[in-house]
Amino acid sequence: MRQLRRDYDEFVERDAEVIIIGPEDEAAFAGYWEKENLPFVGLPDPKHTVLKLYGQEINLFKLGRMPAQVIVDRTGQARYVHYGHSMSDIPPNEELLALLDDLNQGEQK
């Protein structure tokens, strides 16, 4: 999350919004956003509706959710999909930003 915060401006420059979705409730989101001063959109999903819709996996042994990232382009198509295989399996922001660069360049052609 801190990596994303550090690079948030890079996402904005590439005309992208960052949306975090998690199973915590509204109060947990609000508290964390205030504490960390986070600029992106935070969506609590305590009923797990979107988490299930997007197939975020649960690690039953570690009692945690595996991280997942999906980049949806301006037309609504999923252009990048990464499902983490462990709690620390998170792609570097550079990978996401490079993909956004490709999307933007593709639009100009």
Add this chain to the structure above:
Amino acid sequence: MSNRITLNAQAPDFALKDFHGQTVRLADYRGRKHVALVFNRGFT
């Protein structure tokens, strides 16, 4: 065990309220911005 999103296919739309109570839909961004959806592994 779960649905997985297919690359280069339409991403399923959804609507959730943010922690200010405002409804956010994926479709709200269509034609305007790209969206990086990050599924959280928990706040640490």
